[in-house]
Each structure stands twice: as structure tokens, then as C-alpha cells.
Amino acid sequence: MSPPAVEVVDLVKRYGPTTAVDRLSFTAPAGTVTALLGPNGAGKTSTIEICEGFRGADSGSVRVLGLDPRRAGNALKPRVGAMTQAAGIPTGARTGEWLRLMASFHARPVSPDLLLDRLGLAAAQRTPFRRLSGGQQQRLSLACAVVGRPELLFLDEPTAGLDPQARMATWDLVGELRSAGVSIVLTTHYMEEAERLADRVVIIDHGRTVADGSTADLTADRQELRFGADAGLDTEGLLTALPAASSIDVLHTGADGRCLYAIATGAPGGLGPEFVATVTTWFAANGVLPADLRVQRRTLEDVFLELTGRDLRES
């Protein structure tokens, strides 16, 4: 059986007094997309740079394609592609020439022209790196990471700051690479990106894994009935009308005094039609007209908020 693409156990990385990675563990299975999702400063870049062999760890173990990235750098180089935040491309290098040079280091590269075309860089072939826009620089870095047909690809914040069209092109490329069997480990603080691309999501906060699983696993175990109503809603009264093991949370309070409520239940039968009827009957008896009443599954965003107490976008 092939080893996991990446296996991280109890990883610790300190910078002086700052513990950036604090006994982090996760496994990225081969042939899948694994997203490390977390707010800025969560320790994602430090983790991925240790996996890439660019940084050493203070303690813990890291295996990349079954090998130690600090010791087996030469063996891993042809097998691993890395798109880093600091691209490491010389400022004077011309886009097309640089990508062709990168391709020449590999035995069976993807056609550089094809990649430039796919990533919207064909017109910038002769442009030096320093004159590319931030988004173009990122896409060239992505092209360099994939040109050698790696078995494993590390992508650090691959679409941060990209416009929607460039983001879609990147997502399409990641999807195709995954279909071709490439293992991908990416970091992101975009919930949609993790939800859309990843087979497995590792939620990281303050350098620790706070949840780990498929998006479906992380979000499936609970449904909620959400609605908007005044802040003064008699939630105690509503709770007494509901089966035991039900709860009501205020998810959000607007400036206008309206709140977004979420009802969940562990009662037998769960959140089915009868449960909804009980709630709406109580609304009718108490003169409450709810806004946007809907039953929905938790999103990754809800899970993140619940686990960290923070909104990923605000952190």
C-alpha cells in the first residue's frame, strides 16, 4: 500500500516566544486534496514550509511520500511541486523563459505554452516577473509548481487576492490534477475554497488541529431550523413547546434589533416536518412572523465558528 502523501505527528514550531505550530497532527491520504483551513497566523504556512523541507521543526515528525523532507530533499525534489507565498522567482526573469527553464529540469514536463494559456499568462510571456501583477505572479508560481507533473503538490494560499476568473482557472486546474491522481495539500482561509476543492479538511487554530475530516463528515451531523425574528423573542417559551433535547441559539444580532436564530434538536425523528410544524404552530399562537425560515445543514463556516468562537472572515 502506498504511504500517505503527508503524515504530520505532534509537530511543534516556535519562533522565539511565539509557538506557531503547537503539536499539530494530520494525515493527507495519497490521491486526495487536503485543505489546511484556518485564519491568518494559525500556523498553516509554517506547517506547509516544514513539509516542503524549507524549515526545520522543533519537535514532532513529518513524512512526505514516506520520507523525511529535511533528509530526503534530493529524492523528493522531482516528485513534489510547491507553490509558496514567497515565490522565489528572480525579479528580472521573463514569464515564458522562466517556466521553460523550470520545465527543462524535469523528465516529462507539461507543455509550458499549454500552462501559460490555461492560467491566462500567454500575453505576459515576455514580461519580467517584477512587472507582473500580484495575481499574475501567483499564477506563474502555480505554473512552476505543476510543470514537472509532481506526484504531490503543496499550494500555500493559491488563490489569495486573485480575481474571480483567475480563481476559477486555479480551481479547475486543481480539480484536473486531482482527477489525474496527484495528491494535493493546500492552505486557505477561504471557506468556499476548502468546501469546493478538498476531500479532507483540517481546521487549524492557534497551531492546533481543532477538527479533521471530509466536509460531509464535518457538517453532516446536525441540521438546524433558522429564522429571523425580533431580539425579544420568548425563546424560553418556545423551548418548552419543543421536544426535550432541543436548543435555540442566537447566531447574529443585527443593528436593527433583529436576530438570526437557530434551533437544533436531538429528539427522535430529528428536524422533520412534525418538528417544523410544532415551531410554526407556536409562532402562530404567539403572533410571531419569522423571516427566512429554513431547514439547513451546517456549513463549514458554522463548524469553524462553533469550534473556535470566531468568524474566519473576521479573524
Ligand SMILES: Nc1ncnc2c1ncn2[C@@H]1O[C@H](COP(=O)(O)OP(=O)(O)OP(=O)(O)O)[C@@H](O)[C@H]1O
Ligand atoms: N519567520 C518568523 N519569525 C517570527 N514569527 C513568525 C515567523 N513566521 C511566522 N511567524 C508567526 O507564527 C505564527 C503563525 O504564522 P504562519 O505564517 O505559519 O500562519 P498562517 O496560518 O500561514 O498565516 P498566514 O495566512 O498569515 O500566512 C504567526 O503568529 C506569525 O506571526
